[in-house]
Amino acid sequence: MIRTYALLAWTWTRAAAQYPLSFALMTAGGLVVGGLDIAVIWVIFANTDALAGFGLTEVMFLYGASQLAFALADMLFGNVDRISQHIGAGTLDVMLIRPVSPFVQVAADRFTPHRIGRSIQAGAVLAVGLTRLDVPLGRVWMVPVMVVSGIVIFTALFTLGGALQFLLTAAPEVANAFTYGGATLTQYPLSVYDTRVVRGLTFVLPLAFVNWQPGLYVLGRPDPLGLPSWTGLLSPAAALTLAAVAALAWRAGIRRYRSTGS
Template structure:
């Protein structure tokens, strides 16, 4: 499956390389547009020294880790939540009859390097934040793990959003509320939101394990709502659990799907 994904991705990249101008322009545009989010954070800190008790470098750290996880997940698997377009156009039928996983085909559809712009922007922000935090190595080891778990969690949410579109074909915005909405939510300390929302994104849709709970460990901060300390290390468990739910939902959607007849 991985080999098939790489071959299809390479095919799309070769096609995109035929028009390097638009590809580079889109990558630069993505970098610039997402940089506006950082500008908004700078504006906030022009009027306050902390946001929910977190300093500028700490907020940038949370922004960078969440942004990098989301950007890589969106680049590699984000097309899955565009399933409704293929269902309405009848092109999903074609994917089902090919000797390749429909999920892989959906994920790699129109794969383009221009999406690296968002990932590059998040990487720059994260690097700047780490240079200012001076974290001990005894906590730095968590950062690659939290980014990896974040990628898995966002990919599972993209998959759940795609599976939902087997049922709600004309409502892709419902899925976007959890995918792109979740990406935006995790860019800030969750303590700026109400306790009910924090519990919801911890126990229902586990976005808190993208960067909040492991981030509390890295930054050596107490949990504002008093959740157990071991939650900081539960990211892999949350990622695996949500992935299992996403796989079951996707398979159920495939079984429920009825051809458009195209």
């Protein structure tokens, strides 16, 4: 599976290398779009010292962690949200006649590494935030764990969005509300949202486990909802649960396609 993915991704990278100007522009575009988010944070903190109880460095840490996870998930699996195009163009049929999982084929389809620029940018924000924060060594180990869990959660969201498109081929944009919406949602401390929203993001759609719960653990801050501090350590479990749900939804989508022809 991984070998096939790497093989397809490498093939698409070589195909993309035929258009170096486009590649450079897409990389620059990704960096500028990411830069806009950072500019918004800058404008907000030019007007206030704290947003919902969190200062600039803490917001940088939370932003960097979630956006690094999102950029990597987007680079590796974001193309799954183009499944409705494959259904429309009939290219999904071509994928189904190959002895390889259609998920791997769709995910690697038109892979380009230009989003690595965005990942580096987010990683830099995370690094700056961390170095200014003085996190004790005993809790720093959680940072890579939360980034990896975040990648799994966002990948699961992309997959769920893809699965949804089997039902909504005419309106694939709905999936963006979940994928890009999830990325936007986790840019800020969840304390800005209503507690009912945060409960939903903890117990139903576990976006709180991307950077909020594990972030609170790393920062050593109490949870406004009153959940114990070890809740953040559950991120990998939450990520795997969501991934399992997404895998089932994807399989149901493929089964539906094969049994309805649309």
